[in-house]
Amino acid sequence: MELLKAILLFIWATLCYIDYKAPYSMIYRPVVAAPITGLILGDPYMGALIGAQTGLIYLGVVEVGGALPPDPTMGSIVATILMIEGHLPITQLGSVLLIAIPVSIVSSYWSGVVGYTIPIAFIHAGDRAAEKGQIGTMTALHLGWYILSGPMAASLLLIFIFFPEMATALAYLPAWINNGMYTVASVLTAVGLGMLLNVSYRPQYLGFFILGFAFAAYFKLDVVGIVVLVAGIVFVVMNLVSRMETRK
Amino acid sequence: MAKEPIQITNKDLWIIWVRQWFLMGSINLERWQSLGYAWTFIPLFSKLYGKDSPKLKEALVANMQFFNTTPQMAPIIMGLHVALLEQGATHEEINSMKTALMGPFAGIGDPLWYATIRTVFESIAIGLAAQGSLLCVPMLVVPYLAVMAVFMWYTLAWSYRGGKSFIQRVSGEEFRRYMDYVGMLAVGVVGGLTALWVGGSTPLAIDISGVKLELQALLNSILPKMIPLLVVLTSFVLYRRRISMVKVLLIIAVSAFVLGALGIMGP
Numbered sequence: 001m002e003l004l005k006a007i008l009l010f011i012w013a014t015l016c017y018i019d020y021k022a023p024y025s026m027i028y029r030p031v032v033a034a035p036i037t038g039l040i041l042g043d044p045y046m047g048a049l050i051g052a053q054t055g056l057i058y059l060g061v062v063e064v065g066g067a068l069p070p071d072p073t074m075g076s077i078v079a080t081i082l083m084i085e086g087h088l089p090i091t092q093l094g095s096v097l098l099i100a101i102p103v104s105i106v107s108s109y110w111s112g113v114v115g116y117t118i119p120i121a122f123i124h125a126g127d128r129a130a131e132k133g134q135i136g137t138m139t140a141l142h143l144g145w146y147i148l149s150g151p152m153a154a155s156l157l158l159i160f161i162f163f164p165e166m167a168t169a170l171a172y173l174p175a176w177i178n179n180g181m182y183t184v185a186s187v188l189t190a191v192g193l194g195m196l197l198n199v200s201y202r203p204q205y206l207g208f209f210i211l212g213f214a215f216a217a218y219f220k221l222d223v224v225g226i227v228v229l230v231a232g233i234v235f236v237v238m239n240l241v242s243r244m245e246t247r248k
Numbered sequence: 249m250a251k252e253p254i255q256i257t258n259k260d261l262w263i264i265w266v267r268q269w270f271l272m273g274s275i276n277l278e279r280w281q282s283l284g285y286a287w288t289f290i291p292l293f294s295k296l297y298g299k300d301s302p303k304l305k306e307a308l309v310a311n312m313q314f315f316n317t318t319p320q321m322a323p324i325i326m327g328l329h330v331a332l333l334e335q336g337a338t339h340e341e342i343n344s345m346k347t348a349l350m351g352p353f354a355g356i357g358d359p360l361w362y363a364t365i366r367t368v369f370e371s372i373a374i375g376l377a378a379q380g381s382l383l384c385v386p387m388l389v390v391p392y393l394a395v396m397a398v399f400m401w402y403t404l405a406w407s408y409r410g411g412k413s414f415i416q417r418v419s420g421e422e423f424r425r426y427m428d429y430v431g432m433l434a435v436g437v438v439g440g441l442t443a444l445w446v447g448g449s450t451p452l453a454i455d456i457s458g459v460k461l462e463l464q465a466l467l468n469s470i471l472p473k474m475i476p477l478l479v480v481l482t483s484f485v486l487y488r489r490r491i492s493m494v495k496v497l498l499i500i501a502v503s504a505f506v507l508g509a510l511g512i513m514g515p
Contacts, residue, residue, distance in 0.1 A: 020272070021270070021272040021273050021275065022269050022270045022271075022272060022273060023269045023393065024272075024319065024320075024392075024396065025389045025392065025393050026366065026369075026370070026388050026389055026392050027389060029366075029370060029388060031370060031373045031374050031377050031384050031385075031388055032373075032384070032385050032388055032389060034377075035377065035382055035384060035385055036385070044382055045380045045382070048376075048377040048378075048380050048381065048382055048384055049377065049378065049380060051374075051377045051384065052374045052375075052377035052378035052384070053378075055370065055373070055374045055377065056374060059367060059370060059371070059374070113277075116275065116276050116277045117276065117277055118276075119274045119275070119276040120276045120277065120278045120497065122274050122276070122283065123274060123276055123278060123279055123282060123283050123312075124493060124494055124497070126274070126282075126283045126286070126312060127309070127312055127493060130286060130305065130308035130309045130311075130312050131305060131308075131309055132305065133299070133300050133301070133304050133305040133308065135290045135294065135299070135304075135308070138283065138286065138287055138290065138308070139287060139290070141274065141283065142270070142273050142274045142283050142284060142287040143270070143273060145273060145274040146270060146273030146274065176508075176509040176510075176511070177509065179508040179509055179511065179514060180504075180505040180506070180508040180509035181505070181508070182508065182514070182515040183448065183504045183505065183507065183508025183513050183514060183515055184501050184504045184505050184508065185277060185447075185515065186446070186447025186448050186504075186514075186515035187446060187447060187448045187476070187479045187500060187504045188277035188278050188497075188500070188501065189277060189278065189280075189445050189446050189447075190442070190446045190448075190476060190479035190480045190482075190483055190500065191278050191279075191483050191496060191497050191500050191501075192278045192279035192280065192282070192313075192314035193314055193438055193441060193442055193445070193446065193480050193483075194479075194480050194481070194482070194483025194484040194486070194487055194496070195279070195313065195314060195483065195487055195493065195496075196313050196314040196347060196438055197435070197438050197480065197484045198484055198487040198488060199313060199340070199343060200340075200343060200344055200347060200431060200434050200435055200438065201435060201484070202431070202435075205431060205432055205435040206435075208432045208433070208435045208436035208439065209435045209436065209438060209439035210439060211436055211439065212435070212436035212437055212438065212439025212440035212441075212442075213439035213440065213442055213443050213473070213477060214439075215440060216439070216440040216441075216442075216443030216444050216473070217443040217471065217472045217473040217477075218472065221440075222355050222444070223351040223352055223354065223355040223437070223440055223441065223444060224352050224355035224356060226351070226436065226437070226440035227348070227351060227352040227355075227433065227436070227437060227440075230432075230433055230436035230437070230440075231433055234429050234432050234433055234436075237429070237432070238429055241425075
């Protein structure tokens with residue numbers, strides 16, 4: 001591939017990944033990401049067709065609270081590159097996806113796990129800046145990662161363009177390293193929640209922690225259901241308190 | 249209920265509206281949108297407390313706590329935050345409000361924005377793209393941005409005004425009591441999120457005379473989500489013992505990596 005095209009594709013992928021953070025204009029969805037990729041490669045109409053088909057695959061893939069975002073962007077960009085550079089007809093999309101989907105799985109790890117772990121260092125530096133009231137430093141840290149996260153996530157596309165085998169190498173890391181990394185990623189939120197519990201905790205609130213946890217763990221309720229139930233119990237408590245006070 | 253209300257202007261709300269678009273800028277696995285939230289409020293805090301004042305530092309530190317919700321729903325919480333701040337609520341009370349509301353608004357917001365509103369525009373765009381029309385690009389981007397911008401501004405202004413008129417109606421004593429109830433709700437939400445947002449399980453299995461007994465299945469029948477609960481309580485206890493945030497992070501991360509690598513724990 002020409003260097004100019006590779007650079008333009010990298011810039012486009014960077015913009016898509018920045019859009020995940022702000023302003024969520026949805027340019028990272030296949031129905032936009034693929035046509036623009038096609039435009040860069042000289043065939044936007046083919047890009048639109050690929051965007052429609054990969055878009056349908058990812059239509060049901062929805063970001064949910066606290067879960068890592070799946071990566072429809074890398075899959076559709078890589079599929080478009082393979083189709084247009086290989087001069088393949090749209091009927092060949094299925095076989096191209098066999099290459100594009102593994103790259104997008106590595107990409108959700110790269111942008112969603114590694115890219116969500118590195119900024120923890122920024123947050124801890126932000127704690128120190130907040131303690132000293134250094135608002136300029138806080139701004140630099142926050143917006144600094146916002147800008148850096150784009151090229152960081154898009155770097156996988158450059159690796160794919162120049163060293164295609166390396167882009168899927170992450171999937172072939174020793175199992176113990178993968179297990180270790182995924183386990184860390186799955187429990188890191190506990191560090192933030194433990195800290196939050198530490199500041200909101202009072203001994204008399206312990207019962208509500210147990211209730212909230214039990215509604216989720218045993219009754220498999222989602223967070224809206226939990227809040228409705230816990231709020232109901234809080235109302236009962238409110239009533240009892242005000243009755244006891246009027247009796248005095 | 250407040251004695252000296254601080255003057256909040258439309259311009260202050262406007263600055264928050266602009267900044268909250270970047271709420272996700274430094275999103276991460278530990279505290280998610282915490283720095284983004286604190287950053288959104290920097291101009292308002294500076295205006296209220298003055299630059300370099302101890303109160304500014306206190307406000308910034310208080311807002312570096314765990315925060316995560318659907319970004320499109322965050323202005324509702326921020327509007328209430330401004331109203332509470334204006335009426336003299338403490339940072340602790342505000343934190344309870346943020347914690348109690350972030351979970352349910354994520355629960356409502358994700359299906360509303362990603363599964364419903366976006367899917368509507370995206371389906372139309374896919375229809376256009378399938379016919380080879382490049383109108384698919386503006387068809388998704390333009391209406392989605394417009395709906396979001398209008399929604400975020402009106403919910404911010406509405407929750408600020410609604411919150412303000414509610415707080416002004418109740419007496420100071422009543423208000424403190426309500427905030428105590430919000431604190432209960434907040435701790436309940438943290439309990440629920442422990443089970444919902446934290447991962448961790450065990451792949452261990454014991455072979456008893458040909459019958460494979462999976463430890464996780466056994467744990468599930470006693471206390472489901474026991475491992476997430478243990479990890480949250482461990483970090484909570486470490487913070488109680490005044491161990492620094494960086495150390496708690498390292499302790500949890502290193503032990504999770506070792507346990508994961510040894511095959512004792514999994515995601």
